[in-house]
Amino acid sequence: MKHRHINVNINKSLPLEAIDDIVSRGDMPEWLELRDYALSHPEALNDIIKICKHYIADPYEQKYYFWYNFALYLINAGGTQ
Template identity: 40%
Template sequence: MTHRHIDPKGWTLAKIDDVIGYGGLPAWLELRDAVRSDPNLLPKIRRIASHGTKHGEDIDAYRFWLNIADHLEGEHKAKAAPVGE
């Protein structure tokens, strides 16, 4: 999917918004994989999804991504936890 304002340096807020609001499953999987490799994207996703749940065209998609962000954050915390905890 071609996204507006693509920044060659990574995932901009506009690109994340396009993927969540207008992207299909392949774009969503790409975003999910990007977050799995870079947890620093989670605050951006939360920011976009939180706004989208109130003002987005596809409110359910933004709500879904808030849940995905919670799940992925849990994955990152589990990976970071010392063994035995």
């Protein structure tokens, strides 16, 4: 997955910059990859929350609100299965 100047292998790890870039500039295929990554790497959920919590008060940044709540839901639901 390549975004801006960030070229990462989503199967290994996903730095905070890449998560932010995927949420802010990604489209459905990238979001589906991020969803699959979050489901298979529960430790990434805290990173998603960390990135998104800075934007959720802005009514124009609804995608961050979605990802923030998605990550919280997965954590509160007992993780992924």
